[in-house]
Amino acid sequence: MRMRRNFILLAVLLAGLVLVNSYVYAESRAIHIGDLIQLEIAKTDLSKAEIRDSFKAFEIESLEKIDSGYKISIRSFEAGKKIVKLGDRQLKIQVASTLDEIDRQDIFEGDLEAKEVDKMLPMYKLLVVMVAVIALLSFLRLRKIFSNRSRKELSVYSQFRTKVEEIKLEDDNYFVYLTLAFKDYLEQTFNRKIIGKTSNEIIAEINYIPQLDDYLNQIKEWLSFVDICKYRGKEVSLEKKKEKREELIRIVDLIEASKEGVNYV
Incomplete structure (x- = not known):
């Protein structure tokens, strides 16, 4: 589930990168001779005739009334800066010639080959971004696999201590996770189905494990206390939480010692 969230997040970031690049490209694109320019003139008291007169230096393709004002489509076949007066406002439009972009002093010869269209984002850049995303996802996945593998190589007791x-x-779910770590320890140590059972069912299950005879009362008392905290919403201080954690570790240490035949006091 976490890997899926990471993938979705990175996909959104990649899409955002493309959209931002498209926006910057659109903002920075020069207006050339013959380009169709579409403008919206909002909140104006000007009439259609007055607007047509304001854009008389341009070739007007269309002019229509819209809810917010007017929408006009124009072209220019002359290069240079043009100033359009719209009431008390001025609109500056710079029209560039493609010939101005060619720095040469000799006679210009026509080229019949089609000019390559500008790309919003070169494909190699997109490819680099996609490879980086895939590499990052692969790294996160491998790190998780090796982390789980190294944890599995630990002893059951070491796994329990690490989780705790x-x-x-x-x-807020402190005692839930603490209980789950204890259940997992009992299940792996004694090969009994423990996870998913209630405290009473756990006691009934481990009641037949001889190594736990001396610790049944301690386990029962500990489970009873955490059940009150989990299901009745009992407020517990951080100090009390730490105390119950140490108590659980002490119980597990006693179980480990009994497995090895050590008189652990």
């Missing part, structure tokens, strides 16, 4: 120590005391 990773749980933050401030977490």
Whole structure:
């Protein structure tokens, strides 16, 4: 699920990059001779005739009334800066000639080959971005796989300690995660189905495990306390949470010692 969220986030970022590039391209594109220019004239008291007169230096392709004012489409076949007066406002339009962009002093010879159209974003740049995204996703996936693999190589007890120590005391689901770590330890250690069972069902299940006979009461008391916190919403201080965590670790340490035949006091 987390990998899917990361992929969606990166896909959105990639799409945003393309859109921003398109916008910048549109903003920076020069207006050349013969280009169709479409403008919206909003909030104006000018009539159609007055607007036509304002754009008399241009070839007017269309002029129509819209809800916000007028929409006009124009072309110019002369290069240079043109100033259009619209009431008390001025509109400056710079029309460039493609010939101005060619720096040469000799006689100009025509070229019958089609001129390459500007690209919004070169394909190689898109390819680089996509490769970077794929590489990042692959790295995150591999890191997760190796992290899980290294954790599995730890002993059951080491896995339990790692999980317990990773749980933050401030977490609202602190006792839920703490109980889950204990259930996982019991299930892996004694090869019994523990995860998914209630506290009473857990006690009934482990009641037949001889190594746990001396610790059943401690386990029962600990599970009863955390059940009150989980299901009845009992407020518990951070110090109390830490105390119950140490108590659980102590119980597991006793179980580990009994497995090895050590008199752990």
